[in-house]
Amino acid sequence: MTPMTVSFKALLLAAAVALPGLAMAADPAMEKDGMFTDHKGMTLYTYDKDADGKSNCNGQCAENWPPLMAGSDAKTMGKWTVVKRDDGSMQWAYDDDPLYTYKGDEKAGDKAGEGKGGVWHIAKPD
Template sequence: MMKTISILTAAALVAVAGTAFAGTDTFRAVNTYDGQVLAGQNGRTLYTYDKDANHLSVCYGSCAAKWPLYLANPSAQPFSKYSFVVRKDGQRQWALNGEPLYFRANDKKPGDVTGDGVSNLWQVARPA
């Protein structure tokens, strides 16, 4: 009986964990002093990089350390204007209209937009 309860509890936890990554809360709009920006599940601002090509990220190494990728979990599915860029290592990075999406390491809380305009190459992403 105890073994059955433990198995059922584990199965319930797996089901709940799986649903935490599914659904429509992958992106959200966040208000900033510069208007609404697109944010990830964590509420932090997302950015695009002008050096990227459509459906291709060129941000690796130290670039990716400063601009963390918005990675999709294995069960995520593309929808509307949101798709994936497949990186060299096989990870799937979220993209908006084919443009890979990134966070900024210097942004610490929802509404921070410290990366907008950096090197005239980074822009905040706007809600689709």
């Protein structure tokens, strides 16, 4: 075997191991225990005042409820969509409902935002 053959085989093996993780990282969120979380395990929420695929949580609201941001190159994937925020940045949405974390959730799995103000709810799959 030539060194080139060995290197190519090593590259293929590395790609086979790495690609499943990369594919998962491209997903905007994960489903865990019947609810959506970000990739750090933080609970995701929807806001009743959002409508027609538009976020109405800006300024102080967005500081308390950080949007699940999407890259400028993010693409719609089934029910996962991308909405443009008032500041021009992009945010992930599920079934046109923009998604947020809550600054009051301190660790993965916390759900302190559920029901806040009667307008915040844990995001769940249909």
